[in-house]
Amino acid sequence: MVALVLVLAVRRGLRPLNVLSHQVRSLEVGQALNLRAPPHEEFQSMVQAIETLSNRYTSALQRERDLANEFAHELRTPVASLRLHVDLLKSAGAEAAPGIIRRIDLDAKRSAAVIDHLLALARASRTQLAEDASLFNLADLVRHIAADYGEKAYKSHHELSVSAPDLVEVRGYSTLLEIAIRNLIENSLAHTPPGTAVEIIVEALPVAIEVRDTAPAESPISAANGILGLGLGHQVVRKIATIHGAGFFKTTADDGTSVGYRLSPLTNIDRAEHKSVVEHDVPPESP
Numbered sequence: 123m124v125a126l127v128l129v130l131a132v133r134r135g136l137r138p139l140n141v142l143s144h145q146v147r148s149l150e151v152g153q154a155l156n157l158r159a160p161p162h163e164e165f166q167s168m169v170q171a172i173e174t175l176s177n178r179y180t181s182a183l184q185r186e187r188d189l190a191n192e193f194a195h196e197l198r199t200p201v202a203s204l205r206l207h208v209d210l211l212k213s214a215g216a217e218a219a220p221g222i223i224r225r226i227d228l229d230a231k232r233s234a235a236v237i238d239h240l241l242a243l244a245r246a247s248r249t250q251l252a253e254d255a256s257l258f259n260l261a262d263l264v265r266h267i268a269a270d271y272g273e274k275a276y277k278s279h280h281e282l283s284v285s286a287p288d289l290v291e292v293r294g295y296s297t298l299l300e301i302a303i304r305n306l307i308e309n310s311l312a313h314t315p316p317g318t319a320v321e322i323i324v325e326a327l328p329v330a331i332e333v334r335d336t337a338p339a340e341s342p343i344s345a346a347n348g349i350l351g352l353g354l355g356h357q358v359v360r361k362i363a364t365i366h367g368a369g370f371f372k373t374t375a376d377d378g379t380s381v382g383y384r385l386s387p388l389t390n391i392d393r394a395e396h397k398s399v400v401e402h403d404v405p406p407e408s409p
Contacts (some may be wrong), residue, residue, distance in 0.1 A: 141211050146172060197236050200229040200335040235354075242301050244359045258296045260388070261286040264331070268322055271311070279316035282307075286324035293390040294366045299331070305355045305369050306333035306383050323382075331391075332373065334382030359385070 132272045204226060215225040268284045275282035285326070310320045314335050323332040356370070367389035372380040 136142050141395050142169070187235055197233060198230040198235075203229045204233070242305075255295060255390075257291055257293045259333070260289060260290040260292045260299070260329065263300060264322050264324050267300060267307065271304075271307055272294050275311060275320065278311055280311055280314070280406060281317075281319040282311075282322075283319070284322045284324070286322075286347075290324055290326045290329060292329050292387065296363060298362045299388075302385065303331060303333070303360045305359055309333075309355060309383075310335040325386075328387035330384060330386030331366075331388070332384040332386075334380055336371070336375075336380045356383075359383070365379045 172387045207222050207226045208227070211219060211226070214222055249278055265284050270280055271282055307320065307322065310318070310333055314320070318335050320333065320335045321336060324330070325332075363385045366385070368385045368387060370383070370385055373384050375379070
């Protein structure tokens with residue numbers, strides 16, 4: 123009789139937990155969370171943790187969907203243009219062929235850029251999940267990247283420089299930060315006129331990176347014109363900044379001659395910390 127009473131008492135005591143477990147197992151992807159918490163105080167913290175996890179997952183899923191839709195839209199336009207101009211090239215005369223070929227080359231480069239951004243985002247997600255953060259000198263990384271772009275900057279008549287202390291140690295993902303820095307440098311070199319000074323600035327307290335460009339005074343095109351707003355490349359940079367607990371935003375000098383994009387502050391992260399990173403709100407900009 124005592125054993126039977128104990129079994130019934132334990133079963134009754136575990137009934138709220140079994141009900142909660144059934145609700146959790148019944149959750150569907152993207153479904154609004156509506157858990158009915160048992161009245162017992164011991165279950166309140168568990169229900170709150172489940173709700174927090176579900177909300178974060180739903181938000182991340184929605185961001186990925188929006189990003190996928192944006193990639194699909196960006197790819198649809200150049201691919202359709204490629205098909206159209208290939209058909210035109212088949213029937214075009216010798217005089218029209220060079221112009222059509224230039225357009226095909228432009229569309230092909232745009233498609234390749236979209237695919238590169240997509241691969242960079244996939245790499246960022248994979249690195250965040252599969253690799254541990256490591257300690258490295260951010261200043262050395264920036265100087266190495268700038269050296270790689272020296273020849274390209276010379277050919278495009280840009281002045282590329284680095285302003286950084288000798289040592290800026292940060293714990294994070296050097297491969298991802300390299301993707302972000304290269305993205306911003308390529309943006310500045312591609313969308314500013316010849317003679318523009320492009321400066322990469324690294325700060326130690328707090329740790330921050332900024333890529334700033336200043337158009338020459340005699341240029342009719344300002345540095346702000348032609349720079350991509352929050353396009354696909356900036357989506358990549360924002361995701362990498364979020365992984366490192368940083369914000370990503372645009373900076374402009376008071377006189378309007380200098381425009382930059384800044385990642386700040388870069389915090390030391392480890393596997394336990396970056397799982398709870400919440401994205402910084404970034405005001406929308408016009409592309």
